Amino acid sequence: MDYLWAGWRSAFVTQGAPAVDGCVLCAIGDGADGADDLVVARRARAFCVLNLYPYTSGHLMVVPRRHGSDLGALSHEELGEMWELVREGMAALESAYHPQGINLGLNLGRASGAGIVEHLHVHVVPRWVGDANFMVTAAQTRVLPEALGDTRDRLRRAWPASS
Numbered sequence: 001m002d003y004l005w006a007g008w009r010s011a012f013v014t015q016g017a018p019a020v021d022g023c024v025l026c027a028i029g030d031g032a033d034g035a036d037d038l039v040v041a042r043r044a045r046a047f048c049v050l051n052l053y054p055y056t057s058g059h060l061m062v063v064p065r066r067h068g069s070d071l072g073a074l075s076h077e078e079l080g081e082m083w084e085l086v087r088e089g090m091a092a093l094e095s096a097y098h099p100q101g102i103n104l105g106l107n108l109g110r111a112s113g114a115g116i117v118e119h120l121h122v123h124v125v126p127r128w129v130g131d132a133n134f135m136v137t138a139a140q141t142r143v144l145p146e147a148l149g150d151t152r153d154r155l156r157r158a159w160p161a162s163s
């Protein structure tokens with residue numbers, strides 16, 4: 001996979017990936033040093049973070065704090081906070097990016113294509129007609145028009161007040 005433009009990569013290489021033992025999503029949820037740079041919203045039981053390898057600009061992941069791969073094991077409170085963050089993330093994306101559509105999804109289990117199987121998370125992916133899909137299909141190339149830090153800042157500013 002080639003990237004036509006990936007300004008965030010230079011910073012990532014310069015700073016180095018955060019040193020994490022074990023689950024990277026747990027480390028982000030715990031606010032480990034350097035690991036929460038891309039978090040856009042936090043609650044007691046769940047948080048929302050930018051995907052380090054976004055499908056499109058604004059690609060979010062909503063993650064329960066508690067480690068696990070079983071949706072059925074989550075409490076009502078955990079599920080509630082997750083879906084509130086999904087709703088707020090969608091509102092922030094609408095406000096900041098005006099997408100023409102949004103994909104919501106969970107990839108559960110190794111065969112689903114999940115990148116991090118052991119700690120479930122909900123993808124929130126803004127979409128535009130004719131967006132990166134074509135390039136990925138045709139050329140194994142993604143177009144990333146914005147650095148991740150800029151995306152994070154835009155979404156933090158656009159995040160709605162919690163109800």
Ligand SMILES: [Zn+2]
Pocket residue numbers: 023024025026027066067068118119
């Ligand atoms: Zn975890």
